[in-house]
Amino acid sequence: MTPRERILATLYGDRADRLPFFHWWRHSQIGWAERECRNRGMGMCWLRPCHIMTMENVDRTEAQDTSTGRVVQRRIYHTPVGSIYLDEKREPGVEEWHGLRSWRDVSPWQIDRLIKKPEDYEVLKYMIEHTTYTPYYFPIEQAEEWLGGDGLVIASLPHTPMQMLMIDWIGSEGGRFYIHHAKYRDEIEELYEALCKSREPLYEIAARSPAEVVMCGDNIDGLLVNPRLFEKYFMPVYENCAEILHEQGKLMAVHMDGRINVLKDLVAKTPIDIIEALHPPPMGDLPVSDALSRWKQKVIWMGYPGSVYTLGPEAVKKHTLTLLRSIVPGDRLCVEMSTENLVSNENLLTLTSILENAALPLTETTIDHIEQSVT
Amino acid sequence: MCGTLTEEKYLRALKDSIVNMDFDGVIQAAQHAMDGGVAPLKAITDGMAVGMSIVGEKFEKGEYFLSELIVAGAVMKEGMSVIDPYVQGGGAAVRGKVIVATVEGDNHDIGKSIVTTLLVARGFEVVDLGIDVASETIVCAVEEHQPDILGLSALLTVTMPQMGEVIDALQAAGLRDNVKVIVGGTPVTAEFAERIGADYCAVNAVEGVEKCVAWVTPEDEG
Numbered sequence A: 001m002t003p004r005e006r007i008l009a010t011l012y013g014d015r016a017d018r019l020p021f022f023h024w025w026r027h028s029q030i031g032w033a034e035r036e037c038r039n040r041g042m043g044m045c046w047l048r049p050c051h052i053m054t055m056e057n058v059d060r061t062e063a064q065d066t067s068t069g070r071v072v073q074r075r076i077y078h079t080p081v082g083s084i085y086l087d088e089k090r091e092p093g094v095e096e097w098h099g100l101r102s103w104r105d106v107s108p109w110q111i112d113r114l115i116k117k118p119e120d121y122e123v124l125k126y127m128i129e130h131t132t133y134t135p136y137y138f139p140i141e142q143a144e145e146w147l148g149g150d151g152l153v154i155a156s157l158p159h160t161p162m163q164m165l166m167i168d169w170i171g172s173e174g175g176r177f178y179i180h181h182a183k184y185r186d187e188i189e190e191l192y193e194a195l196c197k198s199r200e201p202l203y204e205i206a207a208r209s210p211a212e213v214v215m216c217g218d219n220i221d222g223l224l225v226n227p228r229l230f231e232k233y234f235m236p237v238y239e240n241c242a243e244i245l246h247e248q249g250k251l252m253a254v255h256m257d258g259r260i261n262v263l264k265d266l267v268a269k270t271p272i273d274i275i276e277a278l279h280p281p282p283m284g285d286l287p288v289s290d291a292l293s294r295w296k297q298k299v300i301w302m303g304y305p306g307s308v309y310t311l312g313p314e315a316v317k318k319h320t321l322t323l324l325r326s327i328v329p330g331d332r333l334c335v336e337m338s339t340e341n342l343v344s345n346e347n348l349l350t351l352t353s354i355l356e357n358a359a360l361p362l363t364e365t366t367i368d369h370i371e372q373s374v375t
Numbered sequence B: 001m002c003g004t005l006t007e008e009k010y011l012r013a014l015k016d017s018i019v020n021m022d023f024d025g026v027i028q029a030a031q032h033a034m035d036g037g038v039a040p041l042k043a044i045t046d047g048m049a050v051g052m053s054i055v056g057e058k059f060e061k062g063e064y065f066l067s068e069l070i071v072a073g074a075v076m077k078e079g080m081s082v083i084d085p086y087v088q089g090g091g092a093a094v095r096g097k098v099i100v101a102t103v104e105g106d107n108h109d110i111g112k113s114i115v116t117t118l119l120v121a122r123g124f125e126v127v128d129l130g131i132d133v134a135s136e137t138i139v140c141a142v143e144e145h146q147p148d149i150l151g152l153s154a155l156l157t158v159t160m161p162q163m164g165e166v167i168d169a170l171q172a173a174g175l176r177d178n179v180k181v182i183v184g185g186t187p188v189t190a191e192f193a194e195r196i197g198a199d200y201c202a203v204n205a206v207e208g209v210e211k212c213v214a215w216v217t218p219e220d221e222g
Helices: A003-011 A032-039 A120-129 A138-150 A161-170 A173-183 A185-207 A227-247 A261-269 A288-294 A313-326 A345-355 A364-373 B004-019 B023-035 B040-061 B066-086 B110-121 B135-145 B161-172 B190-196 B205-216
Strands: A021-024 A043-049 A051-055 A059-065 A072-079 A082-089 A109-112 A131-135 A151-156 A213-215 A251-255 A274-278 A299-303 A333-336 B096-102 B124-128 B149-153 B180-184
Touching (some): A003 A138, A003 A333, A021 A032, A021 A345, A051 A185, A072 A120, A120 A185, A131 A185, A138 A151, A173 A185, A227 A261, A261 A288, A274 A288, A288 A313, A313 A345, A313 A364, B004 B023, B004 B040, B023 B040, B066 B110, B096 B110, B096 B135, B110 B149, B110 B205, B135 B149, B149 B205, B161 B180, B161 B190, B180 B190, B180 B205
Parallel strands (some): A021 A043, A043 A151, A151 A213, A213 A251, A274 A299, B096 B124, B096 B149, B149 B180
Antiparallel strands (some): A072 A082, A082 A109
16 A cells, blocks of 8 residues: 555545655655655645635735844734734744744744734634635645655635634733733624634635535644633534535644643544644543543544653654554554654664554554564 | 721722622722722732632632632732722832743743733742743843842743753843742643753643742741
8 A cells, every 4th residue: 555545545444555754845854765765655744725725905025123132023903993013933944944943944933922912803704704715725736746656735714713713813922812811802703703703614615625624723722721611612613614525525633742641531522633742641631542532533633742752762662652552453543643843863764664564453463573573 | 197997998909809700899999908008019019909819819829710819919900000099108018029021032921921810919029031932031030120030931941941951041141049949830740841951841830829828938937
């Protein structure tokens, strides 16, 4: 089987010949080790957009401030009901070689968000109500042609409405989102509703894209998105989105790389097909075996814990063998090599040397054999 | 000086406004308490701080979530803005001083914010240096503020090594022995903390703050 066939087999309830494992294109350090790992079965997955967003009657201007010794880029949106701005800190290289990414492949970091005061909500609501989405499938078609059997191209959507508010527009610095949610609940909910309505055509666009899987934005952590918030603002959106995607035979993935234990029962009730980037202990707080037994209708794409990588290849070997023993027979699982930027060549090769031998169904005997053969 | 019963009523209103996360209520309760003659320090320690302790306990038990903890902290801050002008002679007695920072290259803030809220609720003075803070800035702050404890946060495996650089820089500046260093963040492990020479690795915010309390509490009081 090709890496693509293995990933798809797992998604559609068939058994792959071995445990699928892949690297994200964005996190992959191109070079000899990456090439060797791919030659030994490591797949590659690629997130690509499926739409173009335009805003009517909204002008956008930019200004630069270097007075603090750092380059701060101010982006200002002007609308008939007022103006709002955000400030970004950019690392070297942005706009010099690869769009908005720095030389380290890091995107700009917002240091001042669009929503700062209650009046800003109305301006953003105007922007949302004047936003149009149109299909644009070329990025997916191109990546699919390039990748072929080497992996999977996934259509990517922005954060869901409440997470746009939490992460992108209000921000969590200093607990600002929670304070706004306590003080300006009506404004937040009005904006949330407007965004939910505005997004429906986007889900339809994603559903009709060539990609089999749609990543529905988000970055879920049970500490930040507590069960009350998850149930009220996230689950209805997932249900709506899943209904539209499933009608076109598409699968829905959501990025959940944080502490998910507190949300596990609610996650089980969602129609999400793929829990992407689940981080087991020592970084997360929900073991993969527990997640698999609770979410019987879901596939887990496990994010390999970066803190294990910091301990070196021997720790990677030990951790991975323990992991494999906990998930026998290994169904409904793919391993993502990293959801952060860096994996050393040594760690990548060690992990590959174990996973390339993880034939399915996994048995204790198979794992004993891997333990003995991997040095 | 107000009567005991009246004072109890004022203190209860302050406590309740924190537990109920009532922004308007705390301003009213604080102003009433000041107008009613409650000693400012008593209003803080026996009113609002008691409310924060209850919120902290509920957070620890899983009855309250991070959102409640943060909002209660913000409500207390509003109450303090009313009471502060009435405080004379340098303000409330502090348990100890802590500097907190997210290390250079890391822009994550929320873990540090939780720790800060809990430390303030437990009577610490906190100097928050912010996010993406360079090692030399942290060393300068330690020299200037002479804290009991330095708390370092990182959420990324790629920024964790910066914690070790800060500790090395403290050592080079001859300040390492003057301050306890506690580290925390999702990828940070006890093994890593030991390797870089930190004094402690906090498993979570509540447990980390307990360690800070233990460090500054004389043994005969502990």
